[in-house]
Amino acid sequence: MSNAEAQVVQEEIDLGMANKVIDKYINMKGALMPVLQEVQDAYGYLPEPCIHLISERLNVYLSQIYGVLTFYAQFHLEPRGKYIVRVCMGTACHVKGAGRIGDTLSELLGIGHAETTEDLKFTVEHVACIGACGMAPVIMVNEATYGSMSVQKMNEIVEKYRAMD
Numbered sequence: 001m002s003n004a005e006a007q008v009v010q011e012e013i014d015l016g017m018a019n020k021v022i023d024k025y026i027n028m029k030g031a032l033m034p035v036l037q038e039v040q041d042a043y044g045y046l047p048e049p050c051i052h053l054i055s056e057r058l059n060v061y062l063s064q065i066y067g068v069l070t071f072y073a074q075f076h077l078e079p080r081g082k083y084i085v086r087v088c089m090g091t092a093c094h095v096k097g098a099g100r101i102g103d104t105l106s107e108l109l110g111i112g113h114a115e116t117t118e119d120l121k122f123t124v125e126h127v128a129c130i131g132a133c134g135m136a137p138v139i140m141v142n143e144a145t146y147g148s149m150s151v152q153k154m155n156e157i158v159e160k161y162r163a164m165d
């Protein structure tokens with residue numbers, strides 16, 4: 001994304017949802033984490049203008065907020081896809097060909113680990129064991145788990161989600 005495009009995206013952010021979340025916590029101690037979480041839930045990620053708003057309204061330094069955001073992997077500073085595809089790269093999955101599954105997914109979507117397609121439909125994440133080793137290799141799409149993955153199955157799953165809204 002170019003700087004000009006980033007600027008446009010920023011200007012389009014409606015701060016209404018963020019203000020509502022902050023209103024709920026405004027006089028509470030320890031409000032920062034729940035506010036960050038709920039604002040992220042509302043937007044799907046934490047847009048920069050929201051972070052500035054949180055800093056001003058909760059009276060917390062920006063540097064402190066960014067410290068929290070970079071420490072916890074659960075926070076995202078970039079827009080994410082509607083479908084988060086997690087490819088397990090844990091040992092059991094790796095032994096059973098997770099690498100090939102990950103490569104196939106990258107070829108199909110044109111993106112790699114931690115990237116999002118331009119249409120904001122898919123985000124790909126390579127993750128450690130997701131606790132379903134008996135079904136290795138495993139992927140997840142949002143909350144749905146798919147085991148015994150093959151290249152063929154990966155194709156079908158991507159097609160299925162592409163066809164969905």
Ligand code: FES
Pocket residue numbers: 088089090091092093094128129130131132133134136137138
């Ligand atoms: S290693 Fe993939 S689910 Fe455990």
